[in-house]
Amino acid sequence: MTDSAIPMRPFAKSLPMALLQARETTMRSFRPMLAHHGLTEQQWRVLRALAAAPNDGLQVSRLADQTFLLGPSLSRILAGLERKGLVTRLVVVSDQRRARISLTPKAVDLVRRIAPQSEERYGEIEAKLGPDRYQALLTMLNELAQLELLGALPEQEVS
């Protein structure tokens, strides 16, 4: 009785599930490499964002935006990276609530070593999917991310 009577899109055609599965497939390719360097996926996102940032670093909130990490997660991650000697934190004198996070030279070296391996993975995915399809996929994903969907922000009324 549990089946047959509940009309619902099959799991396989669920966009969120497809996105989840696709991401898992790609990340399974990256994670072992990062683990080999003692980094988690999120720690790498932080290092990577900082590597592309201006030399005086980024403040925590900007870093959170760029890495799609929430504040509390980022706080913990930064504490860990600081303990590892990979990032430094400088309080902004003009507004002492803010801090600027930068990479240490040690971290810059690390990023330099990882980057080419990372590019290899991207290259493999792009090649196996086909450059044209890869681009098309990126385009559609970005378009999807721009959608403004109902119920996302306000307290929506449910039935």
Added chain:
Amino acid sequence: MTDSAIPMRPFAKSLPMALLQARETTMRSFRPMLAHHGLTEQQWRVLRALAAAPNDGLQVSRLADQTFLLGPSLSRILAGLERKGLVTRLVVVSDQRRARISLTPKAVDLVRRIAPQSEERYGEIEAKLGPDRYQALLTMLNELAQLELLGALPEQEVS
């Protein structure tokens, strides 16, 4: 010095990041609805898979496959759902390692109430993205998920 010298694909063109962002956008539309019913996203995945399963239920490993949850996560989630009276667990007599998980009538009712709201969300996404693009996106995501990427399974050699 931290920037400019490390050649790396910009964050925005990173496929894993695009997948993450796209998934976040879609899930932001679903989560409030599920929270309103006291369910997390993962709990809903479990209920949904069970609702589509045969009446005698699914064993834990199959459920893990279908929901893309790892064993340990699923163990904890099932314990929670059992505590809430939403699933039951029956040990298989012929092989006592296995258990069959099924929905309780209470859970079936719950799924029945949530399903139409869920379909609404899917419909909105499909409509706003365009049915043709939606299908194309699903197709490419499934294709991506099927890729066999290096480093995913064996101990890969890193430099």
Added chain:
DNA sequence: ACGCATTGATGCACATGTTAACCATCTCTG
């Protein structure tokens, strides 16, 4: 029957996701 690798599932440890509460600083207004 016996040893023994395999399988289904859980336990453990650590890192992150998520929400709410909290704290320090700053800004604005009266």
Added chain:
DNA sequence: CAGAGATGGTTAACATGTGCATCAATGCGT
């Protein structure tokens, strides 16, 4: 210029993600 509110970050608490160890039940070869 004091006090309310806004802002940037962190802390806390709980659930999940992830990899590894564990454990019991099973199947298999001899």
